[in-house]
Amino acid sequence: MPDIAFVKPALPRSGALVLPLAEEATLAGLAKQADEATGGAISRGLEAAKFKGRKGQATTLWAPGAGLSKVVAIGLGKPADLAETGAEAAGGTMFAAIAQEREAVVAADGLAPALAASMAMGVVLKSYRFDRYRTTEKEEDKPKTERVALAVSDTTKAKAAFAPLQAVADGVFLTRDLVSEPPNVLTPADCAERCKALTKLGVEVEILGPKEMKKLGFGALLGVAQGSAQEARMVVMKWNGAPKAKKGKPLAFIGKGVTFDTGGISIKPAGGMEDMKWDMAGAGTVIGLMAALAGRKAKADVVGLVGLVENMPSANAQRPGDVVTSASGQTIEVINTDAEGRLVLADVIHYCIEKFDPRFMVDLATLTGAIIIALGHEHAGLFSNDDTLASRIEAAGRATGETAWRMPLGEAYDKQIKSDIADMKNVGGRPGGSITAAQFIQRFVQGKPWAHLDIAGTAWSSKDTATTPKGATAYGVRMLDRLVAEHYEG
Ligand code: BES
Ligand code: MN
Ligand code: ZN
Secondary structure (H helix, E strand, O other): OOEEEEEOOOOOOOEEEEEEEOOOOOOOHHHHHHHHHOOOHHHHHHHHOOOOOOOOOEEEEEEEEOOEEEEEEEEOOOHHHOOHHHHHHHHHHHHHHHOOOOEEEEEOOOOOHHHHHHHHHHHHHHOOOOOOOOOOOOHHHOOOOOEEEEEOOOHHHHHHHHHHHHHHHHHHHHHHHHHHOOOOOOOHHHHHHHHHHHHHHOOEEEEEOHHHHHHOOOHHHHHHHOOOOOOOEEEEEEEEOOOHHHOOOOEEEEEEEEEEEOOOOOOOOOOOHHHHHHHHHHHHHHHHHHHHHHHOOOOOEEEEEEEEEEEOOOOOOOOOOOEEEOOOOOEEEOOOOOOOHHHHHHHHHHHHHHHHOOOEEEEEEOOOOHHHHHHOOOOEEEEEOOHHHHHHHHHHHHHHOOOEEEOOOOHHHHHOOOOOOOOEEOOOOOOOHHHHHHHHHHOOOOOOOEEEEEOOOOOEEOOOOOOOOOEEOOOOHHHHHHHHHHHOOO
């Protein structure tokens, strides 16, 4: 990612200058200086290009004079509408326009320091690339940006506003890396190993293998893992950031980490199966979230737990019809081995309650295709037994652009997962498929405050968005970081 700097307004003598401009705005401050230095070439150029400052509008003027290689005007829309997400989107658009420049100066001197910081966040978020496995890419196709300097009126305030955002961006990048890794590389053991890097940030990391989990009675999680040559792992990450006087129950985040989901014996069709490498996005998000919280030294005690397995068909794989005993003691008839995520979560959630008695639990999982049918790719599905927690999550989602839509729970849905021979079965039929999946998880939360985010439609994007290149989105890192910051610190 490019280095971000906040500097006093001064005209660069060369390179690119970026002008974020609202609708109807007249050039002021650094932008006006630049216009004067180029003998009015900028205002004439923008006029000729019919640049109006509309949201998302981007116009490039080449070699306008004064040594500048280019001036990029970015539309911010109506001044009154300019909020955090708008500033971020402008930052993203800006990055795309300057990707071939080594350095750029942004005339952000007309913006409040917090908005300038959000704009910088947008630049950073959009700069993400997963290029580990490209060996033949041409030099001219690679982005070049090393440093983006935002000229602001108050550098101290802007720097202070950006510092925590940088930590969050680091968490987002970690999640995107984990989710993008191919499934032959990112096995459960490999993913667990990578969690150890968080110790550098002050996170305590504990890794449990099949032996330990067998002792804990993780029959549901291990049932999924048994068909794979890859051993299962559970990783427990602890961030103790609450001040001494404020110690209490920790907050808990739990992620589904199926490093590859073939469906098992209930095997999936071949077309698009490669997408199932990102069936560990829930876990990836929890890991990135822990990195973000620790990186910005959040004043809260937080635990992150991820259940890591690979779902494969083999001679050892579990069968449709098998009955497994979960860590909670409840038995589950496995009707469909492709409904594996809920089996993994059942044991990890039970462990989380027994071990940490958390203040609340939020689980994240690419759990059902049905949530994509219900909500498309615009919202995650939110299920909760706690209205306060649910509305806080919705609000944090709106503030960060990672939105969730609340879905119902209820007795009638719960009936759909009654089994003839065990305490429950792992599928409830096609009607309300995401809801019956949530009902299944709810049977393991012991009535504690809990929310479930079904991120099957939001963890991965098949198209570029303002601040996300196509691919892993890290949906949830920013939302849940915000949830913690807004309600559970200090
Ligand atoms: N990982 C999938 C859900 C999924 C599907 C995520 C498509 C992203 C895109 C999950 O394990 C699964 O296979 N769910 C089944 C459940 C069914 C068997 C009840 C599904 O959604 O088809
Ligand atoms: Mn599945
Ligand atoms: Zn799955």
